[in-house]
Amino acid sequence: MAGRFSEKCKVTVSENSMSATLFIEPPENGIAYSVDELTTFIKNKGIYGGVIYSELERMSQNNIYYKDHEIAKGTYPVEGSDGYYELFFDNEKDRKPTIRSDGSVDYQSMSEIRCVNSGDKLIKYHAAVLGKSGVDVRGRTLRPKPCKDMPPLKGNGWEFDDETGEYRALNEGRIEYDGKTLKVLNIYEHKGDLDLVVGRIDFRGDVVIKGNVLSGTFIRATKSIIVEGSVEAATLIAGGDIILKKGMQGGKKARISCGGDLYANFIEFTKIDVKGKVEANIIMNSQISSGTDVIVSGRKGAIVGGETYAVGSVSTMFVGNNAELKTVVAVGVTKELYDRVRVLNTKKTGLLGSIDKTNKEIMKVVDNRIYRYSKEVQAAKLSQLKRRLSKDEKLVAHIDAEIEKINYTMAVGKRAKISVGGTVYVGSEIIVNDSILKASSEYKHSEFTKDELTDTVAILPTS
Secondary structure (H helix, E strand, O other): OOHOOOOOOOOEEOOOEEEEEOOOOOOOOOOOOOOOHHHHHHHHHOOOOOEEHHHHHHHHHOOOOOOOEEEEEEOOEEEOOEEEEEEEEOOOOOOEEEOOOOOOOOOOHHHOOOEEEEEEEEEEOOOOOOEOOOOOOOOEEEEEOOOOOOOOEEOOOEEEEOOOOOEOOOOOOEEEEEEEEEEEEEEEEOOOOOOOOOOEEEEEEEEEEEEEEOOOOEEOOOEEEOOOOOEEEOOEEEOEEEOOOOOOEEEEEEEEEEEOOEEOOEEEEEEEEEEEOOOOOOOOOOOEOOOOOEEEEOOOOEEEEEEEEEEEEEEEEEOOOOOOOOOOEEEHHHHHHHHHHHHHHHHHHHHHHHHHHHHHHHHHHHOOOOOOOOOHHHHHHHHHHHHHHHHHHHHHHHHHHHHHHHHHHHHHHHHOEEEEEEEOOEEEEEEEEOEEOOOOOOOEEEEEEEEEEOOEEEEEEEE
8 A cells, every 4th residue: 555655755754853744645546545554654754653643534534635734743741840848937047127218227127036836837848740751753752851859857846747748836936947957946035124023034045025124134045135125234145146126225234245246226335245246326335346347337327435346347437426535446366366376386286295195105005015014004004094195185176176266267357447437536546456546636438457568557548
């Protein structure tokens, strides 16, 4: 039967092999091609997939000649999707307070700790969906891209439902999530003012005070502290950040210490020591020490009175006031820190020598050919030497840790500068890496850095 097809009968395959057309002329004997004949013809031309038999039947019954007619159509593969976690909480990590029209910062707007209640849905896992293979007109299988599932989350404070794929909180608390680990950590929330009746809060987690913190009270948290109201002459200690939404009037008796950043609307008469940065709209008569930067925001942002120190930088509009109140602003690394590194390195060298000596003594005691110790004496001497070795090794580890911290501080201190957008008033002192500039006249729109050649404070205009 195949012999009834003329040389002009042909099958044309698209470039991507996803479509094929058939062109035929009338048979010489006038008898229409059967569907079987057409099927055999296209198979001989290599068409095995996606054959549209209804179109072959149309060509046979309706005498469709002298036309490229589509008789096969491939099926594209359907791509699947990888497994993913759908979050039901805001995982934004960066706190971004609202900037007012005058450039000052509204710390009331800072995001709250991400808190949940027991039973809250935290995350839903959507399993990987496998794709579906396709086929081209040549009969070749077209496979979709492989899909993979995500590993289950680690952590605590939640339960997982196999049927729904949902992670739900087992208790109220704060969420920590990094894509691999989910934790619901405890949070202490005090509804009203913290006064002397309560007096002291010492909590392993986050602390949120909904009211004011009154004089004489104490708060310590291993994580963060947030105070919705004002803070008086209290002590606040946190392992993480501290946010004071209405500021602090310390009355010369307040103290703040934290391992993260401090944010406050204003700070007055307070002693502050933070490892991170300090951000406020005004600082007055306070003792500030920051491991990175001090940022005083707004067109009226000012540091007035007291001593403000940052390893990295200080930026503000005003330093001091018209009354020539002594105001010290300092940045950089002090000479004492370099001296401390030298002392630590000297101690470490001595300890390493002691460790080497102890190891050699241990080898001699173990080698019983040199000293004929009894087993009891040998054991006692080894125990004594190993205790000495362990003590020296721990001291070296502590020294290394301290040197590492100092090296980090020195790295931050390399960018030491003080930026003043407005005025540095008479009576102020600007200190950069131990070089002191006492303002005997006003400086406006200036940046202060260290001139290493002259060992003085360099003054650069900013506008």
